[in-house]
Amino acid sequence: MDKAVFTSTLVGIVLQTDAAVPMHESLYSQIRDLIVSGKLPRSVRLPSTRTLAEQLGCSRPTVIIAYEHLESEGYLATRQGSGTYVTAVLPEDYLRCGSTAEQDMRAVKEPSVFLSRRGTSLAQIPFLPVESYGTTNTGHPFSPAEPDLSLFPFSTWTAIANRIWKSPRAGLANSDDPAGFVELREAIANYLGIVRGVRCTPDQVVITSGTQHAVDFLARVLLDPGDRVWVEDPTVPHLVQGPLISVGAQPVPIPVDDHGLVVEAAQDIAPDARLAIVTPSNHYPLGVAMSAERRDQLLAWASRARAWVLEDDYDSELCYQGIAPATLYSQDVDERVILVGTFSKVLFRGIRLGYMVLPTKLVPELLVAKRHIGHWTSILTQPTLARFMQEGHFYAHIRRALHVYRERSKVFDDGIRRELGHLFLAKERDRGISAFVEFTEELGQRMSDSHARQCAERAGIEVRAISEYFLGSPTRKGLLLGFGAVPVERILPALLRLGDALSDHREVRKH
Ligand SMILES: Cc1ncc(COP(=O)(O)O)c(C=O)c1O
Numbered sequence: 001m002d003k004a005v006f007t008s009t010l011v012g013i014v015l016q017t018d019a020a021v022p023m024h025e026s027l028y029s030q031i032r033d034l035i036v037s038g039k040l041p042r043s044v045r046l047p048s049t050r051t052l053a054e055q056l057g058c059s060r061p062t063v064i065i066a067y068e069h070l071e072s073e074g075y076l077a078t079r080q081g082s083g084t085y086v087t088a089v090l091p092e093d094y095l096r097c098g099s100t101a102e103q104d105m106r107a108v109k110e111p112s113v114f115l116s117r118r119g120t121s122l123a124q125i126p127f128l129p130v131e132s133y134g135t136t137n138t139g140h141p142f143s144p145a146e147p148d149l150s151l152f153p154f155s156t157w158t159a160i161a162n163r164i165w166k167s168p169r170a171g172l173a174n175s176d177d178p179a180g181f182v183e184l185r186e187a188i189a190n191y192l193g194i195v196r197g198v199r200c201t202p203d204q205v206v207i208t209s210g211t212q213h214a215v216d217f218l219a220r221v222l223l224d225p226g227d228r229v230w231v232e233d234p235t236v237p238h239l240v241q242g243p244l245i246s247v248g249a250q251p252v253p254i255p256v257d258d259h260g261l262v263v264e265a266a267q268d269i270a271p272d273a274r275l276a277i278v279t280p281s282n283h284y285p286l287g288v289a290m291s292a293e294r295r296d297q298l299l300a301w302a303s304r305a306r307a308w309v310l311e312d313d314y315d316s317e318l319c320y321q322g323i324a325p326a327t328l329y330s331q332d333v334d335e336r337v338i339l340v341g342t343f344s345k346v347l348f349r350g351i352r353l354g355y356m357v358l359p360t361k362l363v364p365e366l367l368v369a370k371r372h373i374g375h376w377t378s379i380l381t382q383p384t385l386a387r388f389m390q391e392g393h394f395y396a397h398i399r400r401a402l403h404v405y406r407e408r409s410k411v412f413d414d415g416i417r418r419e420l421g422h423l424f425l426a427k428e429r430d431r432g433i434s435a436f437v438e439f440t441e442e443l444g445q446r447m448s449d450s451h452a453r454q455c456a457e458r459a460g461i462e463v464r465a466i467s468e469y470f471l472g473s474p475t476r477k478g479l480l481l482g483f484g485a486v487p488v489e490r491i492l493p494a495l496l497r498l499g500d501a502l503s504d505h506r507e508v509r510k511h
Pocket of ligand 1: 236279
């Protein structure tokens with residue numbers, strides 16, 4: 001099969017015919033950078049030399065020489081009859097883990113060198129700035145994905161927790177149901193039925209410690225080493241890469257356009273994938289909803305390929321008008337979709353509570369597996385959240401928060417349209433607490449989005465560059481801004497400051 005697995009990453013490579021460096025050398029160093037940075041993951045198959053040469057518009061020998069150079073250095077390996085792959089262990093691993101006696105001695109004192117290959121791979125995933133969500137919140141506007149914590153009724157929460165834990169009922173403190181606390185599962189099933197139109201029983205609901213925990217668990221029980229997984233590109237890298245790499249699975253980046261995941265491309269790139277991880281209601285970070293056609297294509301593929309779909313429904317509560325688009329889970333007649341939700345956005349990230357809704361046929365085995373893995377979620381918060389939901393505080397909090405976020409969103413959108421239209425393409429949204437603002441051509445010509453992020457930071461504005469979310473070569477240029485935690489009167493002044501930081505200024509590019 002001559003289908004390029006990481007074509008979208010590789011076609012972003014730029015080869016200049018008139019450059020001082022020979023084309024094969026430039027190609028060699030660009031592919032090497034993609035491998036070392038993790039954008040081309042380990043063990044992934046590369047396009048054939050002919051395909052890549054056609055796509056890059058260069059001669060086949062140019063690609064052959066570059067591949068041979070990378071192979072001689074241990075970055076690529078050729079498997080007879082099956083193609084060229086990125087090696088599972090890179091030359092950098094040897095340098096890092098060390099093979100000399102002196103390094104072995106040091107290794108005894110530094111247990112980290114005893115990590116397995118998978119552990120080493122995990123430890124070597126590049127730490128992207130995007131991963132600092134919630135941990136480095138500086139209080140500066142516009143840190144993305146930050147809910148406004150001042151809206152949360154901590155006193156109500158604490159009063160409920162005190163009531164429950166002052167004298168806990170028999171057995172509560174020793175709860176050990178791998179599915180989680182039953183009343184919370186009932187409250188979630190009830191909530192999903194009312195708010196999301198999801199029909200499920202509490203038996204299908206399994207409590208997790210958030211989305212990343214769910215991805216990790218599902219990767220362990222549904223995937224084998226080497227299995228390929230469609231992941232949206234762009235995506236939240238740490239959410240998918242860590243869990244997948246730790247089970248030896250291969251994340252395969254699939255482009256996302258204005259209609260969501262490009263399912264046709266995915267079928268070309270990795271038709272044999274075992275799992276797709278998607279955010280169909282509201283793609284993160286681009287903020288697009290998956291079209292009906294793409295949803296049908298995705299579900300049809302999953303049925304045909306007997307693959308699974310992990311639907312990450314991370315912020316469906318935060319819909320200003322009406323209700324969020326229906327879940328894929330509700331459309332799925334073949335029980336291939338697992339719905340995954342989180343309380344990180346609607347409550348706060350540190351709560352570490354979320355849930356999975358499993359197809360009925362998966363429930364018995366997955367619960368046994370969960371018990372064996374010992375993936376427990378603390379019982380301390382579960383009954384409190386159950387009561388918080390049963391007594392209506394959860395719904396009241398969402399209503400209050402939505403009112404505030406809707407107003408902030410409007411002020412934010414007006415500010416972008418009226419004051420920063422020369423920098424960003426205006427696009428309104430009807431949900432969420434973050435906004436992707438795409439560069440106008442003029443701004444895109446003056447600077448990269450990572451440079452824009454640096455300029456913004458110097459002006460005290462915290463943003464993310466959209467390029468940070470791409471696993472392959474970025475196809476969009478823009479910033480991700482969070483307005484949820486910014487008081488309404490601070491939004492316009494902060495936008496103006498951002499505008500000043502990016503105006504009349506050109507990035508000095510190194511060639
Ligand atoms: C797309 C997406 N899904 C889910 C989450 C929530 O993850 P968790 O529940 O692990 O906090 C986030 C948080 O940043 C996210 O961006």
